[in-house]
Amino acid sequence: MPVAALQVGRAVGLAAIGLAALGVAGCGSSGSGGPSPSTTTHAAGHRARQAQAGAAAGALVAPAHPAARSVRVPILTYHRVHAYATELTKSIPDLTVEPGTFYAEMTALKDAGYHSISIRQLFDALFGGAALPSRPVLISVDDGYVDDVKTILPALRQLGLRGTFFVITGRFAEPGFVNQDQVRQLAAAGMDVADHTLSHVDLRTQSPDALTAQVAGSRRTLESVLGHPVAAFAYPFGTFNDAVVAQVRRAGFALAMTTQGGTTASAQAPLTIPRIHVGRAETPSGLLSVLGGSASAPSGGAGG
Numbered sequence: 144m145p146v147a148a149l150q151v152g153r154a155v156g157l158a159a160i161g162l163a164a165l166g167v168a169g170c171g172s173s174g175s176g177g178p179s180p181s182t183t184t185h186a187a188g189h190r191a192r193q194a195q196a197g198a199a200a201g202a203l204v205a206p207a208h209p210a211a212r213s214v215r216v217p218i219l220t221y222h223r224v225h226a227y228a229t230e231l232t233k234s235i236p237d238l239t240v241e242p243g244t245f246y247a248e249m250t251a252l253k254d255a256g257y258h259s260i261s262i263r264q265l266f267d268a269l270f271g272g273a274a275l276p277s278r279p280v281l282i283s284v285d286d287g288y289v290d291d292v293k294t295i296l297p298a299l300r301q302l303g304l305r306g307t308f309f310v311i312t313g314r315f316a317e318p319g320f321v322n323q324d325q326v327r328q329l330a331a332a333g334m335d336v337a338d339h340t341l342s343h344v345d346l347r348t349q350s351p352d353a354l355t356a357q358v359a360g361s362r363r364t365l366e367s368v369l370g371h372p373v374a375a376f377a378y379p380f381g382t383f384n385d386a387v388v389a390q391v392r393r394a395g396f397a398l399a400m401t402t403q404g405g406t407t408a409s410a411q412a413p414l415t416i417p418r419i420h421v422g423r424a425e426t427p428s429g430l431l432s433v434l435g436g437s438a439s440a441p442s443g444g445a446g447g
């Protein structure tokens with residue numbers, strides 16, 4: 144997905160949404176893994192560590208020969224959720240959704256009976272035939288802007304929704320993007336954190352070594368930050384070819400997302416799962432009609 148703002152500078156915009164919720168998710172400790180001094184019992188400590196590792200405690204490994212199965216799950220793609228007027232370096236306008244609009248869209252989904260699902264739920268449905276909740280939707284956010292923790296996470300938490308955040312591991316130290324602590328904060332809040340490469344390049348143009356660094360190297364970095372396996376990947380700009388997909392498979396990702404429009408994931412093509420871009424001009428009712436409309440669309444998804 145495009146990152147228009149190469150340098151966003153300080154992302155200062157005062158989000159309209161639930162800033163008070165910030166800081167609740169993280170434990171405040173940047174330490175990872177080690178048991179903290181406490182009076183909890185061993186069992187409680189163990190459960191806490193399991194909870195810390197989240198739902199993705201075990202690596203998700205796609206079967207070599209999956210049963211033919213497709214699952215209709217709209218996967219929404221957002222980028223920035225920020226007041227566009229206060230972005231210091233402007234992104235492509237269509238990639239920035241106003242915080243109030245985002246909150247209204249999430250509220251509309253919830254009120255319409257949609258249930259936000261996790262990467263693991265998608266994996267289990269695709270490869271194991273596991274049942275999904277009624278009206279499933281996967282809410283994904285690309286590019287790892289600091290909006291992830293400043294506006295999006297508080298909104299999702301307030302509404303009891305979960306999201307999947309595709310982050311760029313080479314930008315953790317750049318202003319305007321989530322840092323390592325914030326990535327852990329997302330995971331500790333029950334969100335999925337997934338990989339969007341090292342530096343958001345067109346993977347088709349990379350040398351074999353560079354491709355490995357962008358995909359497998361990035362996954363190793365993210366797993367070391369999170370302390371648990373990372374199952375999902377999203378292609379920058381949505382661009383890929385056979386060599387890119389092969390690298391994504393070799394790197395160990397079980398699921399990978401494109402920007403091709405569509406709402407049906409196939410167990411035969413788990414590394415090219417389509418998504419639905421949600422742009423700046425979208426409205427809550429428009430979003431519902433996109434989702435509802437696609438319910439009766441032929442499987443295989445719309446072009447886009």
Ligand SMILES: [Zn+2]
Binds near residue numbers: 144146285343378
């Ligand atoms: Zn992107």
